[in-house]
Amino acid sequence: MSLDGQLPPKMRLLRAAAELLANSGGAPVSTRQITQLAGVTAPTLYHHFGDKEGLFDAVVAAGFEEYVAGERDFAPSGQPLEDIRRMWDNHVQFGLNQPELYLVMFGNIRPESRPAIVADAEALMEEMLNKAAVAGQLNVQPREAARSILAANVGVTLMLIAEPASDRNLELSTMTRDAMIFAVSAEPAPGAAPGDTGKSSVVVAAIALNAALQASHSDQLSSSELKLFLEWLHRISTSPAG
Amino acid sequence: MSLDGQLPPKMRLLRAAAELLANSGGAPVSTRQITQLAGVTAPTLYHHFGDKEGLFDAVVAAGFEEYVAGERDFAPSGQPLEDIRRMWDNHVQFGLNQPELYLVMFGNIRPESRPAIVADAEALMEEMLNKAAVAGQLNVQPREAARSILAANVGVTLMLIAEPASDRNLELSTMTRDAMIFAVSAEPAPGAAPGDTGKSSVVVAAIALNAALQASHSDQLSSSELKLFLEWLHRISTSPAG
DNA sequence: TCAGTTCATATAGCATTGCTATAGGTGCTA
DNA sequence: TAGCACCTATAGCAATGCTATATGAACTGA
Numbered sequence A, B: 001m002s003l004d005g006q007l008p009p010k011m012r013l014l015r016a017a018a019e020l021l022a023n024s025g026g027a028p029v030s031t032r033q034i035t036q037l038a039g040v041t042a043p044t045l046y047h048h049f050g051d052k053e054g055l056f057d058a059v060v061a062a063g064f065e066e067y068v069a070g071e072r073d074f075a076p077s078g079q080p081l082e083d084i085r086r087m088w089d090n091h092v093q094f095g096l097n098q099p100e101l102y103l104v105m106f107g108n109i110r111p112e113s114r115p116a117i118v119a120d121a122e123a124l125m126e127e128m129l130n131k132a133a134v135a136g137q138l139n140v141q142p143r144e145a146a147r148s149i150l151a152a153n154v155g156v157t158l159m160l161i162a163e164p165a166s167d168r169n170l171e172l173s174t175m176t177r178d179a180m181i182f183a184v185s186a187e188p189a190p191g192a193a194p195g196d197t198g199k200s201s202v203v204v205a206a207i208a209l210n211a212a213l214q215a216s217h218s219d220q221l222s223s224s225e226l227k228l229f230l231e232w233l234h235r236i237s238t239s240p241a242g
Numbered sequence C: 001t002c003a004g005t006t007c008a009t010a011t012a013g014c015a016t017t018g019c020t021a022t023a024g025g026t027g028c029t030a
Numbered sequence D: 001t002a003g004c005a006c007c008t009a010t011a012g013c014a015a016t017g018c019t020a021t022a023t024g025a026a027c028t029g030a
Helices: A009-022 A031-038 A042-049 A052-073 A080-097 A099-107 A115-134 A142-162 A171-184 A201-216 A223-237 B009-022 B031-038 B042-049 B052-073 B080-097 B099-107 B115-134 B142-162 B171-184 B201-216 B223-237
Strands: none
Touching: A009 A031, A009 A042, A009 A052, A009 A099, A031 A042, A042 A052, A052 A080, A052 A099, A052 A115, A080 A099, A080 A115, A080 A142, A080 A171, A099 A115, A099 A142, A099 B099, A115 A142, A142 A171, A142 B142, A142 B171, A171 B142, A171 B171, B009 B031, B009 B042, B009 B052, B009 B099, B031 B042, B042 B052, B052 B080, B052 B099, B052 B115, B080 B099, B080 B115, B080 B142, B080 B171, B099 B115, B099 B142, B115 B142, B142 B171
């Protein structure tokens, strides 16, 4: 019943906790179960992780690294918005493959504990959206778009996890995904008249310039000039009249 | 320290549990805390609710009734899509007002336990979307639209709960909300050329007819005819070529 | 009126939980 | 060999969810 006798106890604890969590089906996992499966006694756990929550945080961190690796895995297609779609699908798939871990990561988020993960996930998506913004394909600030898309992505994934695996319908995911991407994108819909973006082109251009500037660290302006310039740009690109 | 001495113990237990849960800040609430606050001993709890989880299910059920009441509270504005917006905002506000309860309701949903609540919430939103569909304002089936919008709604609310209350930015909510509504709606965007809906008008009309038929129980067709007719209608209204 | 029945609550305690005070190896450097 | 830092084990505590059993109250039917 013990786990990989030759790994160091810390690793064995991590794996045991992850495995038990994955197979728990929502039931709480006790430290005794974990230490027994790891072939270790209680104080070892508390020596390495301080706390039961510390151990689970470590499990979550490992899970998140796996998630990030998955999100970075594929080569950019050259079409940023297409890459965003793949990020979305990757996110959903991660949640469905490891529902218990996912619920710990995104289902129980509370202000005092967890938003670091959310911030990292948002940064990951914002990074990709920046490319879209530079290419003039974005309607709104990349950060706002990332937050919005990620929120919908999490909501969809939770809904799919809540459904019995048998009648899980991934159309919910693709539909919501495309709706969100369409909403933030400056490109015309696949059948609409070209040039009709819903936002004036000056806003799109401002957003693109903003993103490009932040990516390239241009030397043409002094830092104080740049700061003011960016402020104006921001004001333009978030103008409600757009 | 005891709670409203004159209510029946079952009620006092419910209120004590709700109150402790609301103020727990995420920390687990023990049955001893609950029974002490309710001025009752342990077996009373298990007599009435069977289980700690049973008690919390009852709390959730009460919370959900409050939620539904809030969603039905306002008079329909005559513009179904505007009512959907209000439902969305109501949902978010409910979550922010009772974050702990909300997290129990929507943050920990697992296939085996909780989706009844989700189904009810979806039905509530679908009901409203049906009116939009009848009015020819919908791009997709009301059920799919409801699922999609609710998923995004839950995701946004969870994200907002996760943020410290100080820098909570409701713009995330309004932006995501309008993106989702726009995506499912057949109406032109507030600045786009009229008539450009992204979907062909035949699809919109088919969806509208479908919704109208299901609402009015027309007698013009036999039940078997109607069944086939609805099937065709469904095929048209979900046609990818639309 | 009173035994019988049902419902509701209390006393006391069990098994399990997260966690720790203390002590005992290990392997290294001097 | 002694000293030291690191890691692990023995044993046990307080708190938890829950229950076996008993007591009270309220109603029913004769």
